[in-house]
Amino acid sequence: MQDSVFFKRQSKRSYLDRPVPDDVLRRLFDIIRWTPSCANKQPWRFVVVSDGPHREKLNMSLASGNEWAAKAPLMVALVARESDDYSRDDDPVKYYQFDSGMACLSLLLGAAHEGLMGHPMAGFDAHAVKEALDIPDEYHVMCLVSLGYEGTADLLDELTRAKDEAERTRKPINEIITKERFEF
Numbered sequence: 279m280q281d282s283v284f285f286k287r288q289s290k291r292s293y294l295d296r297p298v299p300d301d302v303l304r305r306l307f308d309i310i311r312w313t314p315s316c317a318n319k320q321p322w323r324f325v326v327v328s329d330g331p332h333r334e335k336l337n338m339s340l341a342s343g344n345e346w347a348a349k350a351p352l353m354v355a356l357v358a359r360e361s362d363d364y365s366r367d368d369d370p371v372k373y374y375q376f377d378s379g380m381a382c383l384s385l386l387l388g389a390a391h392e393g394l395m396g397h398p399m400a401g402f403d404a405h406a407v408k409e410a411l412d413i414p415d416e417y418h419v420m421c422l423v424s425l426g427y428e429g430t431a432d433l434l435d436e437l438t439r440a441k442d443e444a445e446r447t448r449k450p451i452n453e454i455i456t457k458e459r460f461e462f
């Protein structure tokens with residue numbers, strides 16, 4: 279079980295300077311495509327950016343502390359808009375956001391399945407991302423995901439390396455799951 283994608287997936291920060299082949303990407307896109315969504319609305323839109331002027335501008339949108347992501351061979355912007363939502367008047371849940379999170383996990387687990395590493399990020403200037411990639415106003419930038427083959431920690435600066443070498447932690451199961459009734 280520990281060598282399944284669920285446990286292999288990690289958000290590290292070092293990438294090899296190695297391109298991702300088109301056939302690998304195509305398989306990954308198909309994994310994303312089969313993500314479930316409310317009423318099968320499939321509200322997610324992904325912009326996959328490699329290099330060139332759009333990527334340079336996108337790199338500039340990264341928040342302080344996320345500079346390492348500029349070296350990833352690919353950067354993915356996940357965007358969605360409310361008008362693509364499954365809406366029900368009595369339901370406050372924004373399913374376009376929920377569904378986008380599901381699609382993001384497909385990307386992350388699919389990446390692990392293909393031997394890649396995806397690292398999701400909320401640390402960016404959304405306005406700058408939209409401007410860099412010509413994203414229309416009505417879309418929200420849900421997250422950026424850096425993508426590529428994982429490198430070694432010695433490729434990182436000291437501060438970033440310390441983050442990567444920190445222990446990964448999780449809440450214990452009894453703090454997040456109960457059986458039969460809500461008991462938190």
Ligand SMILES: Cc1cc2nc3c(=O)[nH]c(=O)nc-3n(C[C@H](O)[C@H](O)[C@H](O)COP(=O)(O)O)c2cc1C
Nearest residue numbers: 287288289290343344397398399400401402421446
């Ligand atoms: C929505 C979201 C936003 C995140 N934003 C950042 C970020 O801006 N910078 C960063 O280094 N990591 C970011 N992360 C990565 C989390 O810190 C990481 O997933 C968490 O610490 C658990 O580690 P793991 O992914 O290795 O299991 C983000 C993760 C998610 C899901």
